[in-house]
Amino acid sequence: MTMHDINHHLTDKLLMAYSAGALPEAFSLAVATHVSMCDECRARLGAYESLGGAVLERADTVAMAPDSLDVTMARIRNGAPVVNTPAPHKRGVLPAPLCDYVGGDLADVRWRSIGMGVKQAILPTSRDATARLLFIPAGAAVPDHGHRGTELTLVLQGAFVDETDRYGPGDIEIADEDLHHMPVADIGADCICLAATDAPLRFRGMIPRLAQPFLRI
Amino acid sequence: MTRGQDAWVTSMIAVRDARDEAAFARLFGHFAPRVKAFLMRSGADATLAEECAQETMATLWHKAHLFDPNRASVATWIFTIARNRRIDVLRRTRHPEPEDLPWGPEPEPDQADALALQQESKQLGEALAALPEKQRVLIEKAYFGDLTHSEIATETGLPLGTIKSRIRLALDRLRHAMK
Ligand SMILES: [Zn+2]
Numbered sequence: 001m002t003m004h005d006i007n008h009h010l011t012d013k014l015l016m017a018y019s020a021g022a023l024p025e026a027f028s029l030a031v032a033t034h035v036s037m038c039d040e041c042r043a044r045l046g047a048y049e050s051l052g053g054a055v056l057e058r059a060d061t062v063a064m065a066p067d068s069l070d071v072t073m074a075r076i077r078n079g080a081p082v083v084n085t086p087a088p089h090k091r092g093v094l095p096a097p098l099c100d101y102v103g104g105d106l107a108d109v110r111w112r113s114i115g116m117g118v119k120q121a122i123l124p125t126s127r128d129a130t131a132r133l134l135f136i137p138a139g140a141a142v143p144d145h146g147h148r149g150t151e152l153t154l155v156l157q158g159a160f161v162d163e164t165d166r167y168g169p170g171d172i173e174i175a176d177e178d179l180h181h182m183p184v185a186d187i188g189a190d191c192i193c194l195a196a197t198d199a200p201l202r203f204r205g206m207i208p209r210l211a212q213p214f215l216r217i
Numbered sequence: 218m219t220r221g222q223d224a225w226v227t228s229m230i231a232v233r234d235a236r237d238e239a240a241f242a243r244l245f246g247h248f249a250p251r252v253k254a255f256l257m258r259s260g261a262d263a264t265l266a267e268e269c270a271q272e273t274m275a276t277l278w279h280k281a282h283l284f285d286p287n288r289a290s291v292a293t294w295i296f297t298i299a300r301n302r303r304i305d306v307l308r309r310t311r312h313p314e315p316e317d318l319p320w321g322p323e324p325e326p327d328q329a330d331a332l333a334l335q336q337e338s339k340q341l342g343e344a345l346a347a348l349p350e351k352q353r354v355l356i357e358k359a360y361f362g363d364l365t366h367s368e369i370a371t372e373t374g375l376p377l378g379t380i381k382s383r384i385r386l387a388l389d390r391l392r393h394a395m396k
Contacts, residue, residue: 072249
């Protein structure tokens with residue numbers, strides 16, 4: 001995964017909502033993963049978090065309990081020992097927030113086939129939105145579908161092309177209700193993406209629609 | 218080291234490098250009552266807010282080595298810790314965080330840059346205070362967790378671009394130093 005050549009970024013709306021803590025967990029995971037790969041959006045997010053800092057600084061105060069500093073110092077002394085070593089630099093293929101949800105790296109993902117070589121793995125998030133990893137073999141397509149809500153698709157490896165553009169590693173596509181698309185993986189390499197949706201996808205074809213309740217796609 | 222530096226940054230660095238309890242007490246005195254008020258605005262009762270504010274301040278101590286004055290003010294950093302506690306405790310879900318970027322190999326990053334960011338953060342606070350009330354209340358509601366993501370409006374009329382550029386510069390330097 002490279003830092004350069006990211007052409008499709010997060011919107012201001014997603015960044016501000018993430019910084020305010022207003023997104024469903026699955027969307028926050030997509031935002032945190034893109035930010036892990038993109039310094040431009042990390043800096044934009046930093047600006048929105050500064051706004052949160054300004055709100056906190058200006059907020060009213062409510063007196064703490066009289067013994068609260070002592071209680072906190074006791075918490076600190078009883079807490080986990082402080083590890084002062086810097087976080088290890090990137091170990092594997094997946095950015096750190098995803099490793100957390102997978103419980104390991106790419107090799108540990110528990111894929112389930114959804115047909116035509118396409119595989120998915122649903123990640124454990126709150127139910128207000130769904131996050132899943134998608135594996136699309138080189139040259140294969142995800143069935144033509146539309147959206148009721150919003151779908152964020154972040155490329156982790158390889159690339160895909162749809163009606164709108166080409167998306168490579170680090171690029172995120174933000175699709176809303178108006179977009180009907182059929183992502184096709186680049187012919188050169190298998191494509192692995194993180195997709196987050198806040199409503200079930202709508203397929204045009206008959207068979208995927210029948211299969212939908214089983215696949216939770 | 219302290220000359221020209223933001224007072225809260227100085228206290229944070231004393232906590233980080235010297236585990237300085239007096240510096241921690243200063244940070245606690247200023248920020249804990251704000252965090253408690255923030256959590257109560259977000260729907261926590263006084264007991265829960267007190268406990269979460271203590272936990273937020275304990276996290277500040279434990280994670281002091283990750284604070285970078287080139288990329289955030291102390292208020293901003295504490296806001297992100299308190300926000301995550303709010304989501305954990307009030308919404309019972311997690312808030313996935315981006316991969317950590319530590320301070321980098323240089324123990325003391327560029328002080329002029331850090332100072333500039335602290336000043337710009339202060340100016341952002343002043344600009345927020347100067348907004349028409351209706352607009353300011355909308356921003357505060359968003360950060361207190363009163364708005365859904367579809368209700369949030371990104372037109373803030375605030376100088377966020379200058380802070381973004383400053384952080385971008387710090388990230389470029391960090392990446393260069395890590396090579
Ligand atoms: Zn980006």
